[in-house]
Amino acid sequence: xxxxxxxxxxxxxxxxxxxxxxxxxxxxxxxxxxxxxxxxxxxxxxxxxxxxxxxxxxxxxxxxxxxxxxxxxxxxxxxxxxxxxxxxxxxxxxxxxxxxxxxxxxxxxxxxxxxxxxxxxxxxxxxxxxxxxxxxxxxxxxxxxxxxxxxxxxxxxxxxxxxxxxxxxxxxxxxxxxxxxxxxxxxxxxxxxxxxxxxxxxxxxxxxxxxxxxxxxxxxxxxxxxxxxxxxxxxxxxxxxxxxxxxxxxxxxxxxxxxxxxxxxxxxxxxxxxxxxxxxxxxxxxxxxxxxxxxxxxxxx
Amino acid sequence: xxxxxxxxxxxxxxxxxxxxxxxxxxxxxxxxxxxxxxxxxxxxxxxxxxxxxxxxxxxxxxxxxxxxxxxxxxxxxxxxxxxxxxxxxxxxxxxxxxxxxxxxxxxxxxxxxxxxxxxxxxxxxxxxxxxxxxxxxxxxxxxxxxxxxxxxxxxxxxxxxxxxxxxxxxxxxxxxxxxxxxxxxxxxxxxxxxxxxxxxxxxxxxxxxxxxxxxxxxxxxxxxxxxxxxxxxxxxxxxxxxxxxxxxxxxxxxxxxxxxxxxxxxxxxxxxxxxxxxxxxx
Numbered sequence: 194x195x196x197x198x199x200x201x202x203x204x205x206x207x208x209x210x211x212x213x214x215x216x217x218x219x220x221x222x223x224x225x226x227x228x229x230x231x232x233x234x235x236x237x238x239x240x241x242x243x244x245x246x247x248x249x250x251x252x253x254x255x256x257x258x259x260x261x262x263x264x265x266x267x268x269x270x271x272x273x274x275x276x277x278x279x280x281x282x283x284x285x286x287x288x289x290x291x292x293x294x295x296x297x298x299x300x301x302x303x304x305x306x307x308x309x310x311x312x313x314x315x316x317x318x319x320x321x322x323x324x325x326x327x328x329x330x331x332x333x334x335x336x337x338x339x340x341x342x343x344x345x346x347x348x349x350x351x352x353x354x355x356x357x358x359x360x361x362x363x364x365x366x367x368x369x370x371x372x373x374x375x376x377x378x379x380x381x382x383x384x385x386x387x388x389x390x391x392x393x394x395x396x397x398x399x400x401x402x403x404x405x406x407x408x409x410x411x412x413x414x415x416x417x418x419x420x421x422x423x424x425x426x427x428x429x430x431x432x433x434x435x436x437x438x439x440x441x442x443x444x445x446x447x448x449x450x451x452x453x454x455x456x457x458x459x460x461x462x463x464x465x466x467x468x469x470x471x472x473x474x475x476x477x478x479x480x481x482x483x484x485x486x487x488x489x490x491x492x493x494x
Numbered sequence: 495x496x497x498x499x500x501x502x503x504x505x506x507x508x509x510x511x512x513x514x515x516x517x518x519x520x521x522x523x524x525x526x527x528x529x530x531x532x533x534x535x536x537x538x539x540x541x542x543x544x545x546x547x548x549x550x551x552x553x554x555x556x557x558x559x560x561x562x563x564x565x566x567x568x569x570x571x572x573x574x575x576x577x578x579x580x581x582x583x584x585x586x587x588x589x590x591x592x593x594x595x596x597x598x599x600x601x602x603x604x605x606x607x608x609x610x611x612x613x614x615x616x617x618x619x620x621x622x623x624x625x626x627x628x629x630x631x632x633x634x635x636x637x638x639x640x641x642x643x644x645x646x647x648x649x650x651x652x653x654x655x656x657x658x659x660x661x662x663x664x665x666x667x668x669x670x671x672x673x674x675x676x677x678x679x680x681x682x683x684x685x686x687x688x689x690x691x692x693x694x695x696x697x698x699x700x701x702x703x704x705x706x707x708x709x710x711x712x713x714x715x716x717x718x719x720x721x722x723x724x725x726x727x728x729x730x731x732x733x734x735x736x737x738x739x740x741x742x743x744x745x746x747x748x749x750x751x752x753x754x755x756x757x758x759x760x761x762x763x764x765x766x767x768x769x770x771x772x773x774x775x776x
Binding site for chain 2: 245246303356358359360385386387388389390391393415416418457460461463464467468471473482485486489490493494
């Protein structure tokens, strides 16, 4: 089930070719984490990566941003192998240091635990400073990044990040990555541990800066319900392999094998599948509440 | 029984950063029940939890644990033995490097004889279903296993009450399921009173009774069905209700008669089949 096969490769910002990763190779602890991964992600697309714990999701994203080096195959970003970069003339900062713009920004799980500066401003500025940008540029990026996560710059810039609520801290951590202006944003379990209000805030923000900045967004999650609402492209992983790749409608078409991996259908789809088994002629792939209400109205009224 | 009487608590009292966390909370927690306390971050639910075993002391009002006032310093040990707490982050509450040592920590501090400690380790491991992990390194456990170990450590103190302060919110779905099953079993089989502080619906559905908190007050109380059937109130509080309860609410608005208090996909399937059956029958 790969809907991307017939497309021109230049449409894809990320492509992996026979990508593999083995932890502690040639030792008694050798563990194959990923095997023969071939994925293609379009520029500006919102992709969800789903899979049970230990399926290799986190290993994959660490390969995509170069934190890990593949033990097999390659990762291409904009057609270039990130582990064999072509020499390019680099942009210089005011002080003559080369400016490195990270193409992939990775927001780890519980990013708020990585906040360490004394003020919100300093924390968000950390990445841009390390890129060697000028103080003016840093200031404007911090201001923009905090605006994107819907925080009032003047009210919050001098506060200690540790005095903020969980949802606010997470948004500050997100701003820290956004301030580096990455082309691709990867979020590892962006909603984990947040209360419903916090989840909603982060979900809304992701939608906003995706549409405003045209950023390519990749989210790792095991929350089927939430991810199927946000993502337009789903990749399902199990035991280090890709087991499905397509639109949410395509991926959820066959609920049985999802269940064999310990993943559950989003509840609305689960309901429609049950009704269909009882002989109801209903659409089985209703992803959200509104679609489900419309479909049930159609068959009942 | 834990009695909470007109409890008030303010953080940073007398400073500009004053926060009224509890503005007069009264409740009774009955022996043997599974009580969920639901609310957003900042609603005061964790502050309330910390009052149940005297981690915080009331500024106004009082908390009685089986008749013992938490402000009575002489009773502090007895109260802490009775009421165990499991916190949110599994990495922050383990002290030992090996599973059995972790469980032995509490009983050793009670000065119990070696034989008694050993038997408590065995029974605690068994009650949370991690006997096979006895000699494992605590750092190598998954999040769900760590939380079950934390619960085992508390069980070894033979408590009457366990307070779970958002103890599953950092776990993956499988880890959450394992911890919830464990807690459910302790409640039903070992008659441990469970107080689950949470914003996760799956935890609330298991409870006998739910308190909903908002801005330092209890705003709703009842069985999970009673609470979730108040879809509008819950939405105004921006709290989630189970997807099927929400769907039933919307369909009722379209004129399809469905029960207000249905919670699960099973119940929704049955209700829809019954509705259609009746329609055809007419």
